[in-house]
Amino acid sequence: MEIITGKAYVLGDDIDTDQIIPAEHLVYSLSDPEEKKNYGKFALSSVPLAQAGLPDGNIPFVKEGCHESEYSIIIAGKNFGCGSSREHAPFALNIAGVKAVLAEGYARIFYRNSIDGGFFIPFELTKRVIDSIKTGDEIDINISLNSFTNKRNGESYSLKTLGDVKDILDAGGIFNYARKTGLI
Amino acid sequence: MGQTITEKILAHAAGKEAVSAGDNIWVNVDTLMTHDVCGPGTIGIFKREFGDDAKVWDKEKVVIIPDHYIFTKDKHANRNLEVLREFAQEQNIKYFYDAFSKSYKGVCHVALAEGGHNRPGEIMFGTDSHTCTAGAFGQFATGIGNTDAAFIMGTGKLWVKVPESMRFEVEGDIPDYVLGKDIILQIIGDIGVDGATYRAMEFTGSGIYNLSIEERMTICNMAIEAGGKNGIIAPDSKTEEFVKSRSSKPYTLFLSDNDARYVKTITYKGKDLEPVVAKPHSPDNMEKVSTIKGENIDRVYIGSCTGGKIEDFKNAARILNNNEVKVDTFIVPSTVMVEAFLKEETLNGKSYMDIFSDAGCKIAPPSCAACLGGPADTFGRTKTNEKVVSTTNRNFPGRMGSKASSVYLASPYTAAASALTGKITDPRDYL
Ligand code: SF4
Numbered sequence: 001m002e003i004i005t006g007k008a009y010v011l012g013d014d015i016d017t018d019q020i021i022p023a024e025h026l027v028y029s030l031s032d033p034e035e036k037k038n039y040g041k042f043a044l045s046s047v048p049l050a051q052a053g054l055p056d057g058n059i060p061f062v063k064e065g066c067h068e069s070e071y072s073i074i075i076a077g078k079n080f081g082c083g084s085s086r087e088h089a090p091f092a093l094n095i096a097g098v099k100a101v102l103a104e105g106y107a108r109i110f111y112r113n114s115i116d117g118g119f120f121i122p123f124e125l126t127k128r129v130i131d132s133i134k135t136g137d138e139i140d141i142n143i144s145l146n147s148f149t150n151k152r153n154g155e156s157y158s159l160k161t162l163g164d165v166k167d168i169l170d171a172g173g174i175f176n177y178a179r180k181t182g183l184i
Numbered sequence: 185m186g187q188t189i190t191e192k193i194l195a196h197a198a199g200k201e202a203v204s205a206g207d208n209i210w211v212n213v214d215t216l217m218t219h220d221v222c223g224p225g226t227i228g229i230f231k232r233e234f235g236d237d238a239k240v241w242d243k244e245k246v247v248i249i250p251d252h253y254i255f256t257k258d259k260h261a262n263r264n265l266e267v268l269r270e271f272a273q274e275q276n277i278k279y280f281y282d283a284f285s286k287s288y289k290g291v292c293h294v295a296l297a298e299g300g301h302n303r304p305g306e307i308m309f310g311t312d313s314h315t316c317t318a319g320a321f322g323q324f325a326t327g328i329g330n331t332d333a334a335f336i337m338g339t340g341k342l343w344v345k346v347p348e349s350m351r352f353e354v355e356g357d358i359p360d361y362v363l364g365k366d367i368i369l370q371i372i373g374d375i376g377v378d379g380a381t382y383r384a385m386e387f388t389g390s391g392i393y394n395l396s397i398e399e400r401m402t403i404c405n406m407a408i409e410a411g412g413k414n415g416i417i418a419p420d421s422k423t424e425e426f427v428k429s430r431s432s433k434p435y436t437l438f439l440s441d442n443d444a445r446y447v448k449t450i451t452y453k454g455k456d457l458e459p460v461v462a463k464p465h466s467p468d469n470m471e472k473v474s475t476i477k478g479e480n481i482d483r484v485y486i487g488s489c490t491g492g493k494i495e496d497f498k499n500a501a502r503i504l505n506n507n508e509v510k511v512d513t514f515i516v517p518s519t520v521m522v523e524a525f526l527k528e529e530t531l532n533g534k535s536y537m538d539i540f541s542d543a544g545c546k547i548a549p550p551s552c553a554a555c556l557g558g559p560a561d562t563f564g565r566t567k568t569n570e571k572v573v574s575t576t577n578r579n580f581p582g583r584m585g586s587k588a589s590s591v592y593l594a595s596p597y598t599a600a601a602s603a604l605t606g607k608i609t610d611p612r613d614y615l
Binding site for chain 1: 330343
């Protein structure tokens, strides 16, 4: 049984890749250990303030001067990660310490990048939860049971099964998966 | 059961007789495109996974096109150009259109078409979401991230889930004040920004086939704005003519079968279409220009892979010729070839460049420029709460620079007409 525990950061619908990591920040090295921290620092920095950390908003995802967030689980509405193909977007969330995203649905390039790059687990929700979970709530995700619990009120919710992509996630990304299965 | 063009191309690339929606398959890749924003990261992963001495799977199939952050003093952006240069040299990449060299082209999706890299029936992946533009040539083309691109660089293969197809038919002639941009904004407005997620968007009907190749590119370009995996228009004689004059490689023509399966078909009557815009801050926030006209704006931007091609500027010039703009109007040709056309070709004896500069527009050299905001010194980047009418493809918060600015996506006609009045303006007033 595998459990992911963390604090929730709640967002709305259609969070696009420009909000996740604005284009002006796409210039930093993705491999230099120091420079890549910038991606964590600016993760979700273009989300309009009123929508940043629902229901109240105005909660920065990453505190000034930090590159890691205190929130490791993102809860979102529809079409998370729409827009650009920039892998910098799931990468930025990964650098900020995100372990899982629970969204109603994903834009496909973002979804694919999260899995093939092994950045975090993109779970699909079975119903809208952004109105019942608050930023800061402690969440337990039970991967083998495809469910999660909000520790604040004990409410539990089911998640869609990961399906075919579970093998790639378990391997830790497309390269490890391809090696494991003898493709490369 | 018949197959769609998308299924046929994918089956062919997987070495199979047939595939159906939902199948996970490995395909052989014909072209991998990358640029200055995602190229360095891709190269980093390629070396990490395949070793420092690894060679790309085919040096003629990897196309590298710096285009996003070219004319900037940002040192990190300039370093990225250097990374591409070194890699292209080390790998002996045949098609590297280096910035500040004679081979520089400009915006990748337009450059690919000009350079003869688009061919019917082929598979193209690019580290850019608007790689779907190439579907206008009857090929399967889609955007991917750095990890997938690095995987292709080393192996020439990638796994794909075969998408379901949606069919969009435009029947009959469209009015001459309606452009490809209006058609795709209408479609996105109707189905929403996730209306085609994971799906192929196939465009067909006499209204589509009457359009030029560039207008078809505009339509396929924005398939991603509806979440589409690819946009595609089956090839006809116009496609073949365009491709044959730029590429001597053989290709295969695939067409959808009459009994192919579509999850949905939406039909438009060409004559019912009219100019529309997408209001801030979402490409599906569609409104008829006739309804919203009169709203004040601060600037107009004409450029990008969506709205910065030769025909886009010819259309804008029809309206701007012998007129004066009322608000800051930024003109950015997508490529060097487009720029050369604007300098050399004329309308009523006047070069297009002169038409734009006499009208009072600000003109910059070819690149992506402010389409995606970019570094602080980018031409046309928004700084505060500007209201922009733009021929680009995205109007998310902060997309053109400032989080406080708002962007209305529009056709080159609507953009040019709005430049003349400083208000959102119906192009019919000027045509
Ligand atoms: S012009 Fe804009 S949309 Fe097109 S490739 Fe450049 S940044 Fe992307």
